[in-house]
Amino acid sequence: MEHVELFFKSIFIDNMVFATFLGMCSYLAVSKKVSTAVGLGAAVIFVLAITVPLNWLLDQYVLQPGALTWLGPEYADYDLSFLSFIMFIATIATMVQLVEIVVEKFSPSLYNSLGIFLPLIAVNCAILGGSLFMQSREIATLGLALNYGIGSGIGWFLAILAIAAIREKIRYSAVPPALRGLGITFIITGLMAIGFMSFGGMLTGGDEGAKKEETVVEVTTDNVEKKELANNTKINE
Amino acid sequence: MGLLSKKDTKLITDPLADNNPITIQVLGICSALAITAELEASIVMSISVLFVMGVGNVVISLMRNIIPSKIRIIAQLIVVATLVIIVDLVLKAFAYELSKTLSVFVGLIITNCIIMGRFEAFALGNGPWRSFLDGIGNALGYAVILIIVGFFRELLGSGTLLGIPVLGDPIEKTGLYAFGYENNGFMLLSPMALIVVGIIIWVQRTRNKALVED
Numbered sequence: 001m002e003h004v005e006l007f008f009k010s011i012f013i014d015n016m017v018f019a020t021f022l023g024m025c026s027y028l029a030v031s032k033k034v035s036t037a038v039g040l041g042a043a044v045i046f047v048l049a050i051t052v053p054l055n056w057l058l059d060q061y062v063l064q065p066g067a068l069t070w071l072g073p074e075y076a077d078y079d080l081s082f083l084s085f086i087m088f089i090a091t092i093a094t095m096v097q098l099v100e101i102v103v104e105k106f107s108p109s110l111y112n113s114l115g116i117f118l119p120l121i122a123v124n125c126a127i128l129g130g131s132l133f134m135q136s137r138e139i140a141t142l143g144l145a146l147n148y149g150i151g152s153g154i155g156w157f158l159a160i161l162a163i164a165a166i167r168e169k170i171r172y173s174a175v176p177p178a179l180r181g182l183g184i185t186f187i188i189t190g191l192m193a194i195g196f197m198s199f200g201g202m203l204t205g206g207d208e209g210a211k212k213e214e215t216v217v218e219v220t221t222d223n224v225e226k227k228e229l230a231n232n233t234k235i236n237e
Numbered sequence: 238m239g240l241l242s243k244k245d246t247k248l249i250t251d252p253l254a255d256n257n258p259i260t261i262q263v264l265g266i267c268s269a270l271a272i273t274a275e276l277e278a279s280i281v282m283s284i285s286v287l288f289v290m291g292v293g294n295v296v297i298s299l300m301r302n303i304i305p306s307k308i309r310i311i312a313q314l315i316v317v318a319t320l321v322i323i324v325d326l327v328l329k330a331f332a333y334e335l336s337k338t339l340s341v342f343v344g345l346i347i348t349n350c351i352i353m354g355r356f357e358a359f360a361l362g363n364g365p366w367r368s369f370l371d372g373i374g375n376a377l378g379y380a381v382i383l384i385i386v387g388f389f390r391e392l393l394g395s396g397t398l399l400g401i402p403v404l405g406d407p408i409e410k411t412g413l414y415a416f417g418y419e420n421n422g423f424m425l426l427s428p429m430a431l432i433v434v435g436i437i438i439w440v441q442r443t444r445n446k447a448l449v450e451d
Binding site for chain 2: 018019020021022023024025028029082083084085086089090093094097122123124125126127128129132133136176177178179182183184185186187189190191193194197
């Protein structure tokens with residue numbers, strides 16, 4: 001149950017693009033055609049599924065305060081967490097190169113469809129963001145970390161697929177000239193993000209989900225109260 | 238302007254408007270939008286990027302002849318990551334609350350595409366002084382957009398600027414609130430950042446027709 005919850009949460013509620021704006025650069029740059037968007041999206045899922053669990057291991061056994069106890073009790077005081085940025089990004093960059101080499105050797109057809117996107121991915125904020133969120137949300141087990149990686153990858157994939165499809169269609173619409181291209185893409189993404197916020201109430205079991213929902217509810221009730229207050233004052237007047 | 242030739246000045250002024258990294262080059266949007274709900278966070282983020290860009294561009298430019306081109310991405314990432322760790326530790330030491338608000342987005346400066354983009358496009362082919370100016374110019378262009386977005390989101394969303402109420406008190410109904418004005422809580426939610434940037438792009442391209450895409 002925990003797995004299912006985390007999976008859906010990372011796809012819809014904490015969607016990489018719409019909730020945290022990660023990977024926006026490649027999201028905007030490579031979303032002109034559906035076919036290329038699918039390629040990049042698949043590559044992101046693939047790389048996230050590899051790097052998040054790897055960085056989880058790194059975090060648990062090297063970086064966290066006291067993580068080095070497996071080397072011996074005298075290492076218990078070490079806290080290397082300030083190194084996490086550099087370790088994570090080095091892992092990601094090397095993994096991306098490694099994946100590129102392995103895929104090229106064993107599956108040329110996959111390489112032809114994914115290959116050109118892999119170098120792009122090393123500097124995609126969604127990948128590093130996945131690892132950093134994994135660290136800051138304190139995901140408990142390796143299985144959950146893998147799950148989180150795949151889930152956020154799928155969320156990113158869905159987002160880029162949707163915007164690419166919309167951009168292919170919008171070419172035939174009468175958009176004001178100054179908004180054409182980038183401007184309208186931003187606004188559409190904003191509207192899609194508002195749409196995705198409605199998933200916020202989907203899960204109530206998880207701690208964070210519940211918290212998030214509470215804040216959303218608070219905002220809405222706040223507004224309702226304010227409106228009521230405003231109405232009342234008007235009536236009183 | 239004895240220090241800066243005409244060409245050098247252009248390096249700084251160009252990215253501010255006509256070649257803005259966010260609205261024209263489409264770089265660095267990732268870490269920019271999530272933190273612009275408050276003006277203060279936007280300013281701190283801008284300063285951090287300014288530091289990383291300025292120093293990073295100089296370092297890469299000095300090393301440009303000794304980095305083998307095959308592993309240059311990893312080399313660049315290591316340089317940025319080191320600078321970002323410095324920024325992160327400084328923030329944690331002197332502005333702990335703010336570093337909590339910025340959370341992972343400080344770390345995400347590493348993969349901020351502006352930085353990698355400028356390394357690739359400029360610092361690898363130019364001397365340290367020009368690279369420094371280019372870095373500063375682009376970071377300022379980024380800062381301008383961040384601060385505009387932060388300004389409008391904080392002003393319309395919570396009626397404050399840098400945490401100081403400027404439109405009166407919403408509970409006691411003073412200032413603008415006396416006339417029935419309401420804060421738009423929607424501006425504080427993340428999707429509005431995208432829409433505000435969309436509007437900035439719209440305004441900019443309406444004023445300068447040369448930037449309009451087909």
